[in-house]
Amino acid sequence: MNWTPYDEPLMTGDEILEILRSTGAIVEGHFELPDGLHTAAVLRTVKATQFAPFNRKLCFEIVRHFLELDIHVVIAAGAGAVPVAVEVGRQLEARAIFVDSCGDMPALHPGFELHEGERAIVVQGVLRHDTEIDGVEALLRKANARLIGIGSIIDARQARRRYTVKDVAAIQLSPPVHPANDCPLCAAGMELMLMD
Numbered sequence: 001m002n003w004t005p006y007d008e009p010l011m012t013g014d015e016i017l018e019i020l021r022s023t024g025a026i027v028e029g030h031f032e033l034p035d036g037l038h039t040a041a042v043l044r045t046v047k048a049t050q051f052a053p054f055n056r057k058l059c060f061e062i063v064r065h066f067l068e069l070d071i072h073v074v075i076a077a078g079a080g081a082v083p084v085a086v087e088v089g090r091q092l093e094a095r096a097i098f099v100d101s102c103g104d105m106p107a108l109h110p111g112f113e114l115h116e117g118e119r120a121i122v123v124q125g126v127l128r129h130d131t132e133i134d135g136v137e138a139l140l141r142k143a144n145a146r147l148i149g150i151g152s153i154i155d156a157r158q159a160r161r162r163y164t165v166k167d168v169a170a171i172q173l174s175p176p177v178h179p180a181n182d183c184p185l186c187a188a189g190m191e192l193m194l195m196d
């Protein structure tokens with residue numbers, strides 16, 4: 001087993017999957033997403049990150065890439081990422097803040113600030129699109145702060161841009177989505193399950 005400077009054991013992909021499956025952060029089956037598309041898996045990392053011991057282990061899979069990078073602030077890109085930001089911030093001894101989305105553009109939640117020269121990472125629970133990062137990146141630019149990296153628990157992007165900063169995840173997992181009228185799971189006669 002590999003040990004880190006903080007004595008937090010690194011997990012294998014199977015161990016990460018086990019935490020995510022056993023907590024219901026990954027549920028496999030045949031689902032209709034809110035946008036009407038069908039998929040074979042529903043991803044909700046808050047099911048796992050609500051439990052401190054699991055959150056600590058999962059967040060360390062992000063933290064280990066930033067240990068020597070003098071991070072000042074960790075920004076949650078959405079409400080589901082708040083536990084991730086708080087824990088990554090705790091492990092890196094950095095501030096943890098979050099944004100509220102108003103329309104397309106996020107804004108810092110009232111009371112939070114970004115300062116010139118601050119070194120920041122943006123975190124997300126399930127990162128589905130690069131656009132989730134763009135708004136926060138714009139806030140950093142406006143404050144003359146620096147984006148040092150991006151960290152997600154599950155990187156679920158079907159397509160990802162090549163960022164010039166570190167772009168890391170505990171696990172990469174992008175279950176395919178299908179239009180309802182052209183879904184292989186429907187074609188196979190699998191019952192459509194409801195999301196709880």
Ligand SMILES: [Zn+2]
Nearest residue numbers: 038183185186
């Ligand atoms: Zn289907």
